Amino acid sequence: MKSRPGRLACAAAQLILLLGVAQAAQPTISWTWLPVPAGTDPGKAAFMRACAVCHGDGPDHPGTSSLQIKYEGKLPALLEQRTDLTPDLVRYYVRNGFAMMPRFRKTELSDAEVDAIVNYLTRVRPEPAAHPAQPPASRQ
Amino acid sequence: MKAPPGIAPARFEQALRKWRGIVGADWVFTSAQDLDAYRDSYSPLYGEVTERVASAVVAPDSVEQVQEVLRVAHAARIPLYAISTGKNLTYGGSAPAYSGSVILDLKRMNRILEVSERNAFALVEPGVSYFDLYRHIRERGLKLWIDCPDPGWGSLVGNSLDHGAGYTSAPFRDHFEARCGMEVVLADGQLLRTGMGALPNSKTWQQFRYGMGPMVDGLFAQSNFGVVTKMGFWLMPQPECALLLTAEAGRHDDGPAFIDALAQLGYEGLITSQLFVESPVMGFPMGPELARLRADWSERRVPALEDYARRNGLVFWSAPFAMYGHEDVVRTQLAHIRRRIEQIPGARVRETACLRFPLADDQLAAAPDKARLGIPSLSYFVSRFAPGAPLFEGHIDFSPVVPLDGQTLREAQDLFDRICQEHGIAPLGGRVLLYHLRAACLIYAVPVGRDPQANARARAGFARLMEVAAARGWGEYRIHPAFMDKGIGYYNYNDGALLRFHERLKDAVDPHGILSAGRYGIWPRHLRKHV
Ligand SMILES: Cc1cc2nc3c(=O)[nH]c(=O)nc-3n(C[C@H](O)[C@H](O)[C@H](O)COP(=O)(O)OP(=O)(O)OC[C@H]3O[C@@H](n4cnc5c(N)ncnc54)[C@H](O)[C@@H]3O)c2cc1C
Numbered sequence: 077m078k079s080r081p082g083r084l085a086c087a088a089a090q091l092i093l094l095l096g097v098a099q100a101a102q103p104t105i106s107w108t109w110l111p112v113p114a115g116t117d118p119g120k121a122a123f124m125r126a127c128a129v130c131h132g133d134g135p136d137h138p139g140t141s142s143l144q145i146k147y148e149g150k151l152p153a154l155l156e157q158r159t160d161l162t163p164d165l166v167r168y169y170v171r172n173g174f175a176m177m178p179r180f181r182k183t184e185l186s187d188a189e190v191d192a193i194v195n196y197l198t199r200v201r202p203e204p205a206a207h208p209a210q211p212p213a214s215r216q
Numbered sequence: 217m218k219a220p221p222g223i224a225p226a227r228f229e230q231a232l233r234k235w236r237g238i239v240g241a242d243w244v245f246t247s248a249q250d251l252d253a254y255r256d257s258y259s260p261l262y263g264e265v266t267e268r269v270a271s272a273v274v275a276p277d278s279v280e281q282v283q284e285v286l287r288v289a290h291a292a293r294i295p296l297y298a299i300s301t302g303k304n305l306t307y308g309g310s311a312p313a314y315s316g317s318v319i320l321d322l323k324r325m326n327r328i329l330e331v332s333e334r335n336a337f338a339l340v341e342p343g344v345s346y347f348d349l350y351r352h353i354r355e356r357g358l359k360l361w362i363d364c365p366d367p368g369w370g371s372l373v374g375n376s377l378d379h380g381a382g383y384t385s386a387p388f389r390d391h392f393e394a395r396c397g398m399e400v401v402l403a404d405g406q407l408l409r410t411g412m413g414a415l416p417n418s419k420t421w422q423q424f425r426y427g428m429g430p431m432v433d434g435l436f437a438q439s440n441f442g443v444v445t446k447m448g449f450w451l452m453p454q455p456e457c458a459l460l461l462t463a464e465a466g467r468h469d470d471g472p473a474f475i476d477a478l479a480q481l482g483y484e485g486l487i488t489s490q491l492f493v494e495s496p497v498m499g500f501p502m503g504p505e506l507a508r509l510r511a512d513w514s515e516r517r518v519p520a521l522e523d524y525a526r527r528n529g530l531v532f533w534s535a536p537f538a539m540y541g542h543e544d545v546v547r548t549q550l551a552h553i554r555r556r557i558e559q560i561p562g563a564r565v566r567e568t569a570c571l572r573f574p575l576a577d578d579q580l581a582a583a584p585d586k587a588r589l590g591i592p593s594l595s596y597f598v599s600r601f602a603p604g605a606p607l608f609e610g611h612i613d614f615s616p617v618v619p620l621d622g623q624t625l626r627e628a629q630d631l632f633d634r635i636c637q638e639h640g641i642a643p644l645g646g647r648v649l650l651y652h653l654r655a656a657c658l659i660y661a662v663p664v665g666r667d668p669q670a671n672a673r674a675r676a677g678f679a680r681l682m683e684v685a686a687a688r689g690w691g692e693y694r695i696h697p698a699f700m701d702k703g704i705g706y707y708n709y710n711d712g713a714l715l716r717f718h719e720r721l722k723d724a725v726d727p728h729g730i731l732s733a734g735r736y737g738i739w740p741r742h743l744r745k746h747v
Contacts, residue, residue, distance in 0.1 A: 175609045
């Protein structure tokens with residue numbers, strides 16, 4: 077239950093070795109209602125805990141359905157399928173929120189956890205996007 | 217960095233230093249960026265000078281730390297505002313009621329202390345979310361259900377302390393009603409436990425609410441008399457099956473009889489789940505054609521609306537609900553429900569699903585009507601409803617409690633509809649919600665966002681809705697801090713005797729007024745406007 081940046085970093089180091097195996101055993105897209113299995117990549121684990129509840133696959137994920145409407149198929153509605161996300165963009169949305177998505181506080185997601193999510197969502201993929209997505213120019 | 221109002225910067229600095237010593241420097245926040253995260257994203261005052269904002273944040277990790285933080289605040293007379301998960305969106309988010317307060321963020325206290333399958337209860341800390349408890353139960357395969365509100369990221373403690381409610385059987389869905397046992401830190405740092413918790417080494421803290429003597433639990437909800445650090449909740453044993461059902465009635469004029477029949481079935485204990493009565497014709501949102509028809513209050517209105525429903529293949533009234541238990545029992549009860557509903561010509565009850573528990577992992581994602589199955593989600597947090605539709609940025613909820621009487625509820629809906637039209641506000645919802653026990657609540661989600669002019673319009677409409685409701689004897693069950701003084705102002709029987717009693721309690725238990733000043737209109741003496 078507890079999430080501590082220190083403990084997380086330590087777990088991250090231990091898990092790097094297991095990563096290939098752990099990821100192969102899990103579906104690519106995060107699920108919402110099941111416990112995060114031990115051995116999950118820390119970025120994916122944090123994503124599953126904090127982000128997948130809106131941005132997961134299937135019905136009842138309002139982040140995904142809203143992005144589906146926004147992109148109309150031009151970009152994947154699932155963040156885990158995006159190849160154009162930059163670290164700045166991910167950090168911006170986590171800490172600034174957007175529309176119905178409120179900002180995430182450090183007590184909900186520590187900087188270390190946000191970094192892990194950033195790594196997870198921007199991990200090297202086969203085809204990097206030509207035009208990386210940008211955060212909105214200005215928002216009050 | 218800005219000190220809270222009336223607090224000298226040096227005194228504030230000193231308190232911050234002490235707090236860093238208690239919780240660790242990483243868990244005291246003062247930077248503008250960190251404080252921004254505590255703004256109420258759905259504030260109707262967003263970006264205006266009157267927006268309620270925090271001056272700092274302290275995030276303790278244990279009851280002992282909470283006690284010490286409070287002792288420092290008490291000595292230095294610094295205003296604090298406690299949050300659990302801080303997701304009270306529509307009713308204030310994680311922002312304080314009194315601008316400049318220091319947020320006491322309890323999210324780090326997220327331990328699930330006990331879950332008893334045998335006696336169907338949980339004891340949790342404030343930072344435990346509905347998702348956390350759901351996953352905990354699921355991981356262990358316990359035969360228990362949680363009851364959750366729409367926002368699964370909220371907390372059992374925070375939600376119940378604002379009298380929140382959910383979807384499954386009574387009494388579990390009235391979250392304060394489902395509590396059993398509280399642990400509270402008072403303004404001077406003293407720790408107390410309510411009910412059987414007052415008996416050291418008690419074995420029934422989560423099973424017998426009264427203990428001995430006055431039951432004070434209610435004093436800590438919608439108030440500012442203490443900081444809750446633990447709370448017990450009764451859970452529903454996992455049923456063998458759930459039937460998901462929808463009652464339907466076809467004509468405009470069926471509304472009152474339909475509501476009355478459903479209410480009666482609730483009183484008789486045949487329908488125990490939450491239900492709402494909604495209408496694609498009378499509810500919100502509505503397209504331009506419907507808006508035009510609804511704005512016509514002449515005798516043409518009802519035939520035109522019924523014609524609209526017919527042309528669009530819409531059922532005029534529908535009410536989703538669920539039944540839980542052993543399938544043979546539930547089906548026998550369903551036969552009674554059907555007979556009662558079918559007394560209204562053309563009305564019927566449709567079965568939409570029959571589910572047996574536990575659900576397999578692969579059934580979860582596709583499960584319909586999750587909240588009525590005790591499965592948390594965030595399904596309502598939609599920012600975009602359709603291509604080209606305006607971005608939905610947030611809302612504040614007008615939620616009056618109206619007698620459970622079909623005729624009155626229909627009159628209330630028409631009245632509020634008129635006021636929304638007059639004020640140019642287009643809320644979502646407007647359903648008749650059987651949410652808490654024995655009363656109906658109408659919920660109008662009035663959109664707010666980043667446009668100050670639109671927010672000003674929303675506030676004016678909201679205030680008017682409150683006024684007309686109060687004139688008819690309908691008060692809100694809960695309200696955004698921007699309207700708390702106004703809301704509680706209507707609860708003024710005998711020259712405001714109840715609020716004066718709250719103030720006397722406040723003066724006694726929190727004489728320096730450090731806890732959540734202004735919450736539900738309870739201000740410490742030095743900030744009271746009417747003294
Ligand atoms: C789309 C949408 C749908 C919603 N649906 C529902 C619904 O179905 N049912 C419902 O009830 N609500 C609903 N809400 C309102 C709200 O979001 C939820 O009630 C949510 O659970 C409240 O946030 P929280 O649990 O994080 O509580 P918090 O924000 O942590 O707490 C709420 C308030 O209680 C007080 N408080 C909290 N913790 C403590 C403590 N430990 N000690 C002392 N005081 C404390 C504080 O004043 C705080 O501001 C909805 C909101 C939205 C936007």
